[in-house]
Amino acid sequence: MKHKHCFSRSAACLAGAALLCTAFSVQAREYSVSTVLSDAFPWGEAAEKWAELVEERSDGAITLEVYPDSQLVNGDQTREFSAMRSGLIDMAVGSTINWSPQVPELNLFSLPFLMPDYEAVDAVTGGEAGEMVFDAIESKGVVPLAWGENGFRQLSNSNGPVDAPEDLEGLKIRVVGSPLFQDTFEALGANPTQMSWADAKPALTTGAVDGQENPLSVFDVARIDQAEQMYLTRWDYMNDPLIFAVSERVWQELTDEERELVRQAAIDAGEWEIEKTRAEESERLEAIKDRGVEVVELDEEQRDAFVDATASVYDDWTPEIGADLVESAREAIDNR
Template sequence: MGKKRAWSLGALGLSAMLLLGACSSGGGGTGDSGGSDGADKGGDDKSYKLKMSVTVNDSSTWYQAAEKLANDMKEETDGRITIDLFPNEQLSGGDSGKGVELLAKGSTDLSFHSTIIYSILDPRLGVASAPFLFKDTEGVDKVFGGSGGEAITEILQEKGVQALGYGENGFRQITNSKHEIKSPDDLKGLKIRIPGITMYTDLYRELGADPTTMTFSEVFTSLQQGTINGQENPIDVIHSSKLNEVQDYITMWNYSYDPLVLGINKKLLDSMSEEDQALFTKLGKEAAAYQVELAREKEAQQIEELKATGMQFYEPTEAELATFTEKVQPVYDKYKDIWGEDLLKAFQDQ
């Protein structure tokens, strides 16, 4: 667990399965034709100026991978397909939930969003972040490289989004400004910011905390003002958002894994030529894999940098983790019917 888990790239980010048929005749999102005169709809010479949303800021691995996709696409097409990047949920007014809705509707063309946020569209997508489901990245890679990743891809397609690849926001850790968290008792009464997913609300209530949902753009100020006591996020987000400036303690409990979806509006993709679809398939997989590699390489360094600022780290023992796991069992009892037995089994079969 924690710092000891494997750092190999594995199969994550390389597993997205695409349906590449031209299933729709309509163009999607902002991909307006600007190519050479007389270009047929969906032809090889059709130009696209696309918009891509990234939830966090431009110092994150999310943005670096999105930038790679944009640069590679521009180079491969000699500028025929360009992708403008918008960090910090600029296109959705800071609301990541609205961000995935805009992608599904085609108002945004591409995005990097967590499956946690996608669970707003379909609660089944929350299964990937079930509490204490994965021990390490080896288990993650096995599941997303197999039936688990395929199942998530199919659900996203139903919602109008095609997964080009799976990135990694990482294992979510908890921070706070009051004291070390070693047991559920240490969470009692703490106001903890969580994303807008009902499963997390239920989970933190089971642990005795006071969960509060808010958009991530409000978190730093709310922590600074004491409106909330803590929050939970992977190391990359904690580091890139400088939450150490307003949080003193962090518990490395790996309680929930957070996959990222490098997604494109499905209607838009289906309207493209087969060549362009294949190009998005290839470059999307490469960008997602690049993000995973960056995230895993950077995390150890980011932890050391956070420690250097005075942030106090605690890594629970196996016995302490078992106490947390037992405490949240009612979450599984409640959500196994929502997620579905087969889907849950696909993620538990490691």
């Protein structure tokens, strides 16, 4: 009888353990995270850091699987927001540029020469204007959680140094699929050509387009200098913040505690990525120069010429973005 009793207790313990394992497996959930770039770039690193923090802080109950290179939208980065809104993508670390066709307020960050430095970027994203932008995103069925950074976008080309608007006359410049970019480069006399990033480097290499604009991190890691881009102008004409976000469908599945965990992990990953991206910028610039790229640094007078040349873009786009939002951003920049 004693042995039988011991056996019964052992069986009960094993059954209990099995139930616990079953409960854990039910609770453990995996969600997809879309990014345009891999973890070779700061953008992809931001997503991977988010995934790492969520898994660590949830003890593995929640895992985020990162899908870089716009895999979840067949390479079309401008479809990412719509896919997340419809629930095809669970989460994303996305670009304000790529999401702007669905959220017009995000065009704020693409206004040429609005934000002159990182202090201005932080004033906008961390203040009332940033809250207004997040409200606009949430109204579209996506929950924004935190900011990251893709950096200031710089201009490169294969023809020669660019330090004045007239140097862009007639140049074919690859731009992302946003009408505001089309208007900006047309105002500068260039011939903007919209294409995905997957098509951009081959087009640059063959000379189908003359130039492109991207942050230093992208120029450096993607070795855009190997695509005949040996002239780089540091003009800081716009900054492209990244946004950590979750589809409304997934957000509703999470408990309050899980929401806080996912949100705080996004905030921490974003702060980590922003600091890292900015700290690496000077090192990247030196690496680019060492590869023989000629770098033009604009002085104040030269920059003002580009500002004046693109003034019409504000007239056309402020009503689309929202006059109150543009004004709020400008006040934040002036008071930084």
